[in-house]
Structure formats: structure tokens, C-alpha cells
Amino acid sequence: MTRLPQGGLIDRTQTLHFTFDGEQMSGHPGDTVASALLANGRHLVARSIKYHRPRGIVSAGLEEPSALLTVTDATGSTPNLKAPEITLRDGLQITSQNNWPALDRDAGALLALGGKTISAGFYYKTFKWPRDAWHKTYSKIIRRAAGHGQVDPSTNPALYDKRHRKCDVLVIGSGPTGLSAAITAAQAGATVVLVEQDSDLGGSLLQSADTIDEMPAREWAKDAADALRTLSNVIVMPRTLAFGQYDHGLVQAVETPQSGSASTSILWKIRAQRVILAAGAIERPVVFPSNDRPGIMLANAVRTYIRRFAVAPGRRAVVAVADETERRDTMAALQEAGIDVVAALQPGDKITKTTGRLHVSGISWRGANGKRHSARCDLICMSAGWMPTAHLFAQKGVRLSFASETQSLRPPQSDGPMRPTGGARGVLTTADCLADGKTTAHQVLAELEMHKHLNLNQPEATPAPAQGFQTGPGKAFVDLQNDVTRSDVALAQREGYCDIELTKRYTTLGMGTDQGKTSWTNGVLEIADITGANPETIGHTTYRPPYSPVSIGALIGAEVGNEMVPTRRTPFHDGFERLGCVFQTSGDWLYSRYFPTAGETMMQAIKRECLATRNSLGCVDMSTLGKIDVQGPDALEFLSRLYCNAFAKIQPGRLRYALMLREDGYVFDDGTIARLAENHYLVTATTANSGSVWRHMQKMAQVDWPELDVTLTSVSDHWASLAIAGPNARKLLTALAPDFDHSSEAFPFASVREGLLGGDLPVRVFSVSFSGELSFEINTPAGYADALLTRVMDLGAEWDITPYGLETLDVLRIEKGHLSIGTEIDGRRTPADLNLGGMVARKKSFVGGALLNRPALQQTDREQLVGLQPEDGETSIPYAAHLSQSELDSKGQAPLCGHLTAAIESPILGHSIALGFLENGQERMGETLWAHSPIAGKSVRVRVTSACAYDPKGERLHD
């Protein structure tokens, strides 16, 4: 154990047990998996992606490039988590990745011996021939070997949620800058949300030896956090990673609550007027030969493990820290932990090599005077400087600029919602960060008119160390996660991949789960070194959310399976359940599909329902149709402009079938227009288009023709609608005892009446038909649906009334050649294509009329709707077939002249029928074609007929 006997922010009274590659280990609450592994003396935790080199824990934060682990708990396993980001919990099973058969004897490491051949571009150059081999051979082998951890394919039982929050000032990060900004904003009365990715608040203060207000920094942070938590205008959110900045002050963050498992998380959408980005800075590693061995760590990480987690990450340390203050602080921390400082390198020293097989065991360097040194050690603390964490700021497309005085990419001044502050703009000392947080908070408070403007001085960015370390020849890693070395970066420049975007993709520098958090600036400096370019001109690749990987489950939230969209049920749903209905999802609706009797299959039920309706009486739910109430002196003019057919002569009490075009002349929707009174109409829209037709009509009324005095009301959900259809429909209507004259003379086809059934049930009855039979659509206020259904079923029993669902509805309409949205009305059809050219009014102007007259839409040989029947009168026509004049050739191909939109077995006709679009179809009646269905593996000879296969004269609509 390398746990120090005292100190640290861990709860030593409790012990948590976990395993690493099966080995039992323990830690304490307050530990991360990284600190617990180090406390158990474990440095080697991973193998690198390309060369399978031994790798350890480099950092103490989300920038971790090397220590990627698979974590298994009760909810399953999650790959590629960074050791420092995982809060230790009891019972975690941690496994290393990318090694076989074991972490300390990895067969893949043999690749490292041939390391020179796997340089940047190796795959492109090596596997490009023979031509077919990539797909057949190489990709299969390489894909198996590529990547880090394995995805757990089992269903994830963890719960996820999405929530919203709103505030005046959002502070991201709780180091000295964030705490200072949050306190300042809170004191002015602003609503403040403070998010911190870590479980503890304090950021760098947790491992700082500084004092603030004569208190140790860590205690000051605790006091500040406690004070913020007591304020009613402040919400403190630890364990919450702000991962993306979006428009107008929206920040998305993912919270991993303390209780429960690591994969249970909440996606927060936080809308703030101002966002103070106090995300701090990331330490820049030193590039030198074999700088990747376990035991080589960032200096700040070493201080963190010692002071926050009470872990001694080694016994003999070499310090290679460029900044003098930080070097002294690091040496102090090492001494606090009782670690021997065997050497402290001076800036300008050239590091020539390190040694060690599974752990660093020594380092060699040359002093500025050329003198060679070497030291035996098990820990190297390195730092070349600091890089602002301005990623969230740059995600909105603002370019960061490389500043030579800080040797890092810095955000420019901004007057947008997000303000990088403190470390995120290169301000590094604790005192300066406290001042910068306060200054920025006052600035945004003044902008929000919550405080008077104060002229506070903004601290300057902290300059980079005057001199860094030199590096000798050898495999020196720039990007540890992707095994990108100095020579790879140099090779990309030599081969012409000089643009930074190309360098990234050619070498994989800055890719992967860490997105170059530790490597990017070093990469830029290498390129500048090789090409002699000014690093300020090199730039950076595009920053995109998420800042650090976020589980897909968190982004989806609870919207899975049946919870993806609300389920809509019609007013008849409960009544249909009692009738044994089988339901199906149709758009948002759970709609009746068929009503089987005991032991009946779906096909048997459909046949029975169809024949019962054609021969006697059926009933079907029509409630999902869109229903729009149109009133006003200009209602007729409004509808006349909106629909393409003429209906000025429509009398009160009558209705018309009507067709609506889009502005570009194609058919949009069909429905009926019923004139209820002089200036009162009710129009229907198809179920699928009910929302879009409503929006379209609103647009015309509100935007295009505000001069028309018309009022629109959507009444779709107010009415339950049950159609009774069949030769006995009027007899049932009589039995229902309406209080209006409903004889065939007084209430003919295409009429509407309002009244009461049986003296008490309010209804509107429309004599319209989708089935082709005599039919009445009885509408009643939705609350009376059950009463209507009960009466219809009770009184209809005399004619053996048969409820039917979507399947039979479809069969009946296909027999009649009636149109359906999405199949026939598919957004590419003119009225003439649908054999409705005669409906288009000649004497009025309407939406779509002008563009319908475009020559291509008026050609007579366009695809037109036709019916199709098997030539032999019995073979079943396959669904999803294409039409051709010829048989399939030896390659299974044939020139096409159309396709089917629907194919069914017609119970009343006793054979298969289909609808389809056929080039110049109206001129090809009687022609024989092939219907080829590659899906069904079937080709059938079909004869072209009229789209209406049953009762073409429409005699059955009348009695």
C-alpha cells in the first residue's frame, strides 16, 4: 500500500472493495478509481492502442489520455472510462483494455518491436493492394484489433432522465475563479447555478498549498462551497459535467448522481443569461524519449494524489517542471509525502531517455553545459506549462489564438453569453483567479443591470516559463492515447499533410476520447519546430461537443421504447378493448387493427370483416381524422383559395370531397368540406396530415390572407367519429332514432345533418363513404363515444354488425381505388396522376394552381394510378413489386415502367388486386405486364385495369 498515514480528503472510517483484473483491492469514499489504484501500488493499468506499450495513470482529471478502463457494475459494463473520472464505489469490477493474454505479458507488445513500420499513414500505404483485399481480408483483421474497450451489447437497465434549469449566471467550474465568481454573483442577488464536474468543490484549491484570507486554500474552498449551498438563489451541482455550449446561453451538462451506479445520469439543459467559464487549465506534458512509461505523471496530478487523496505515487522522484514556482511546490508536496527527490531538472536540460519495462526505473539527461546525468527513480513529475480549458467557448465556432507569451491557445475577449475566466483564459495563480472571477462576475452583473458598473482591473494571463526542456532522439510521444510520436508529426509535414486538419487525420493526433486535451499544444509546437512556422499561424481543428464523452443513454434519457412519443388512444379505445380488438401503432395513435373471434387468425378476421361490411353492416373508428371548424363571412372564399376543386355551389347541409395542393402544385391532402350553415364549414384532413394541414391553414389565414375574415378552430379531439357502413347502414340509422328526416331522399349521399339520436345523444351525421358502401359517419362529442358505440353495437346486432379495424379499412379502400396518404398521395403526384384531373377547377385561382401548370406536371405520359389484377385470375400479386414489360433477365434485372403502392387479397372479388403507378397508365388499360418483387422473390403476370375494382359506377353508395 502506498496510502499515506494521514491527510487527504478521504473517509478512512469506511473501506470500499473493488477488483482490478480480478485482483482484490480497496479504497475509501473520496477516492477515484485512479487514486485507489495508485494507493494499491498499481501504476500499470493499460496497453497503448498501436504499440501495446505499458501505460499508467498520467493525470488526475478528464484530460487523462492513457488510463482507459472498463467498469462493470450491476447495470453492465462501460468501456473507455478514464480512471480519474470514476468515483470509487463498493463492488466495482475494473478491467484493463487492449491486452492479451494479460496486462503484464501482452502478446501485442511484440508489435512495438516493429514499431518503426507502424508510422503515420502505415495503413493507407500498406493495405491498398491487392484491390479487393481490404474488404475481404485486411479490414476484418484490423477492425478486430482496433479501438479500445468492448461495448456491452446487453440491455442497459439503468435509468436516465432529462431536466431543465434556468438562471441569470451559470458558473462552470468551482476552483478559485468559479467560487469567487459564484459568490460575487450570488451576493448581488442573481440566480446562480454552479456546476462542477468533480465530486468535491474547490478545483485546484483541493491540492493547493496556498492560503486565502489567512486560511488554508482547501478550508477556504469548503467554507465558500458551504456558504453557497445555504443561499436560496444558488444551486450547486457537483458531479455535473458541462459538455457543450449551444445558442443563446444554452449549456448542456450531464450529472452523475452520487447514489446509484455510474451509468445512471441526468442530462441537464441549462439556459443562462451569462455563463462564466471557470473550467481552469490543463497541464502540458513534456515530450521526451519514452515519456510514456507508467510512473511518468503530470506534476499537478502528483500533487493532487499526495494532498487530496493521501497517496504516494512513488518513492524516488525526478522533477521535470519548467516553471520555478510550480517546481518548488511539487518538491514540497513530494517531501510532505516522504518521497525522495533524487533530481530536479533545470529548464534547458535535454532529456535523452528513460528506462524500465513495466514501470519507469530511471532517466538520463544532459545539462545545459553538455554534462550527462542519470538517476534511478520510480516517479517522474513533468510539466511544460498550462493550457486554458476554453473548449466550451470554442465550440460555438470562435477561433482560439495561440499566444506566444503563454505558449497556449487562448480565447479572445467576448461579449457573447459565455466568458472564459481564470485558468480558462490563462490566468493561473490562486490570487489572480480569485480576482478574475470577481471581475468577470461584476462585468456580467453590470450588463444584466443587477449591479452598478465597477472599474475592476482584469488580471493579466500568467506568462509561460521562459525556457522549456529539450528532447533527445527516440520515440517521444506527443499524443499518448493514439501513440502519435514526434516523428509521426514530422512525417505528416514531409508528406504534405501540413494543414492542421490533415495532420490530425493523417496521424490521429488529437483524436480519441480525450480529443487531444494534453497533446494538442505540443503537436502545434512540434509542427512549428519542424516547419519553422509561427505557432500563431497554425491554428486548431474544430471544437465540438461533447467536451468529454457522454453516454448515449444520457442523451436519449427516458425516451425509449413506448416512452419515445406519447401514445394517443381514440375515444372508442376502451369500448373496442371490450370487443376484443387487436390494436396497432399507427403514427402517434394506437388504432384498432382487427377484431378476431375465438381461434381466428388475422387473415380470417379480415376476410370475415370485409364480407360482413360488403354484405350487411360494419362499423369503424374514424376519430383520428383531422377536423377543422371554419367560420366567418369569408369562410367560403378562404376554402375556395385553399382547395383546388370548385364547390361554390355547395349548399348548407351538403358536403364535397376536396383536394388540397401544395404551393408547388403537387397534391398535399384530401378530405371533405361540409357546409354546416351559411358561414360555417367543417373540413376534414387525413390522420397523417392533420397537424400539417392545420399549420398550413393557419399560415394562409394569418400570414398570406390576413384580409379574409375567417376563424379557424381545430376540433379534431372534440369529436368521436364512428362510421357505420354496408347495405343495412340506413336501417341501423333508423333504429338509432335520429330526430331529423334521414330518408334516402331527404338525406342523400354527401350530406350532413345535426341532431339527437334517441332524443338525447347529440350527433353530426355525415353521409360519406371510404369503404364504397352506403355509409354514415356519426360524430358525437368525445365524452359520448361509449354511449354511441354501445347503441350502435346493440341495435346493429339485428344485422350482425361487425366492427372492423385498419386492415379491413385498407382492403375496402383498395377495392375502391381510394387514396391513402404516403402510398398514393406520396408528395410527387398531381391531381391528374391520381385520376382526379377533372376535379381541378378552371375558373378560380387556388393555392398550387400556377405551379401545377408547369409543363412537366402537365405531361400526359406521367405515372398514373391504375389497378392491377392477376392475368390468370388467381395468382397472388406480391406486395412491393415493380412493373415491367419484360421478364427478369439472367442478372435479375428488367426495365421498369411503374411500381405497386398496395396489394391485397380481395374477399369480395375472390382474387388478388393491386394499385400502382404506371407510366402513361390511363392509356394502357387491358395491357399485360410483369409485377416483379425481388423481396418476395416472385414475378406475376398482371393486367392493367381501372383503379376502382369494385362497383365502379358507385351504385352501392345509394339506396
Place this chain on the structure above:
Amino acid sequence: MLLIPCPHCGLRDEGEFTYGGPARTLPALDQDTQVWRDAFFAGQKPPGPMTELWYHTSGCESWIEVTRDTATHDILNSNTPQSKVDTP
């Protein structure tokens, strides 16, 4: 995700709205095909301020005109497309 100022409901989240395309002045319905074709299909959309139609689906169900800078997403203006005063 934009914040859109609805003239009726105030500042609302983009998720409440349905996009309705650029606000265009369409020809009268009796204009001929050529005039309609030029107006409907030949529009240019250079980056910068553009007046658009948005429909407040999960709100007041009104169409509104919003002037948005398509390069920066700054919302410059929003208003009702008509001057007609609603009488309750």
C-alpha cells in the same frame, strides 16, 4: 437551441416552434406560372439577417415573423405578420 421571442408569449425555447421557411412575398394566386416559378424557386439565401416564419406549435399556435442572422443566430426582431388586432 435558439431562444425565440414570441410577440404573444415572450421568450420561448426553439423546441416549442415549427420552422416555416423564409418569409416570402408570394405572388397573387391568379399570377401566371412564370411569375410564381421565379418567386417560389429562385430565392437567394445569403448568410446574414433573414426574415423567417416560425409557428408557435406548443404555445399560441400563431405564425410569427422572426428576423434572424443566419450566420450568428442572433435574433434581431420578431413580430406578428399582420396588423389586424384580435378582438376577444
